[in-house]
Amino acid sequence: MQGLLGVLEADANQIAKMARETFDRDGPLLVVASGRDTISVASSIRQLAPESVFVVQIQHPRLNLNRFDLVITPCHDYYPLTPEAQDQIPWFLRSWITPREPPDSNVVLTVGALHQADxxxxxxxxxxxxxxxxxxxxxxxxxxxxxxxxxxxxxxxxxxxxxxxxxxxxxxxxxxxxxxxxxxxxxxxxxxxxxxxxxxxxxxxxxxxxxxxxxxxxxxxxxxxxxxxxxxxxxxxxxxxxxxxxxxxxxxxxxxxxxxxxxxxxxxxxFTGKEDISETWSYPPLNDSAEAASRVIEAAAKRGWITHA
Structure with a gap:
């Protein structure tokens, strides 16, 4: 893998322009993006060369998940539309909610948010x-x-x-x-x-x-x-x-x-206020960012791209 483009909340036209320049210079391109405009961006970028561009969306885009090679999003974005949930969600947002169902193979579910505190x-x-x-x-x-x-x-x-x-x-x-x-x-x-x-x-x-x-x-x-x-x-x-x-x-x-x-x-x-803070306890730490990165590397490798962790 030669080219890497990471974009967060940037203008759609700006992202597409950056992707084209990076692709022309470096060849096969991994794009990691998040924001409101990424559906149109994904479509535009993948027109460059479908087999040479890999688009990863961070957080649920709500629509057209098939426009992305991978979507990385927390499990709670697959929220069940129970009667109680419908009472909590404004009617105009309900069409944006993904019911609890097995996601497509290109969807990577995390427990929480991705972050840099590794x-x-x-x-x-x-x-x-x-x-x-x-x-x-x-x-x-x-x-x-x-x-x-x-x-x-x-x-x-x-x-x-x-x-x-x-x-x-x-x-x-x-x-x-x-x-x-x-x-x-x-x-x-x-x-x-x-x-x-x-x-x-x-x-x-x-x-x-x-x-x-x-x-x-x-x-x-x-x-x-x-x-x-x-x-x-x-x-x-x-x-x-x-x-x-x-x-x-x-x-x-x-x-x-x-x-x-x-x-x-x-x-x-x-937290109850009755704890003794000197008494410790432990658990398997959440490792969402590393696990998501591994899934990206694995998916890119299936295309025959050379990846470096």
Whole structure:
């Protein structure tokens, strides 16, 4: 395999132009793309030379899956349209939902979201954040807080609940570090900051300076994560460390299905505030990105392309 083109959320015409230039220069071309325009892009690109272009779509395009050589998407995108599900999904979106059925052979189902927090990236992060995080008292509990979504709604009520639960487990923590995302409402952040900002055991990242997220993944002994974020949960569950979820009962639609899947696999537990953070537990880490990459290499190899992992 000589040419590789990766495009996320780019203009359809721009992608097609880039693909043509790369194909003319390098020959056989692997295109990895995600976005709203990728169906038309896939059709355009494959006209270059059907047997010499391999198009991989990341996330469910909803329509025309046969336009792609591979579609890599989470299992919860195959959400069953039960009566309860129909109550949760607006009528104008129902035609976009894929009912639970065996997918075609070109569809690769993952448990969670694809991400870059693999073992190599975490080793680098562990080194980069060594001086700041290695000296901290153990166990280190990292709390990642996202923000409410249409399918996982919460506000000050969950913030107050989470604050009380963290206070209850703080005795068992050597250190506690809290991070907010860009989606975290100010009123949610203020509740936790008011309670913990003066506590010597606790560090709250305020968004200034380098984002410690990768360092936290590398050095944490356990995580507490709000249920709204598929990506944060997917990353934490790839570490094999204890992951506690807060707010899962508020999820609806396919996000509830995602929470159910994690729970059934034993990779997460609900956060109750009664935990002893020093007591660890483990599970087979999620390895979606590596497994998806293997499927891409395997499929390309069937075409006789030379691949290098």
């Amino acid at each position: 073992s190599a990236a975490l080793r680098i992060a562990a080194s980069l954040w060594h001086d700041e995080l290695a000296p901290l008292l153990k166990p280190l509990l990292v709390v990642n807080i996202g923000g409410p979504t249409r399918n996982c709604q919460y506000g000050e009520d969950l913030a107050k609940q989470l604050t009380e639960m963290l206070l209850n487990v703080l005795w068992s923590c050597g250190s506690l570090r809290i991070s907010f995302s860009r989606r975290t409402p100010e009123k949610v952040a203020k509740i936790l900051m008011k309670e913990f900002s003066a506590n010597p055991k606790v560090y709250i990242w305020d968004g200034r300076g380098s984002n410690p997220h990768m360092g936290h993944l590398a050095w944490a002994d356990a995580f507490v994560i709000t249920a709204d974020s598929v990506s944060m949960l997917s990353e934490a569950c790839s570490t094999g460390k204890p992951v506690y979820v807060v707010g899962a009962e508020r999820c609806t639609w396919k996000f509830a299905e995602f929470q159910k899947s994690l729970h059934e696999r034993g990779v997460v537990r609900p």
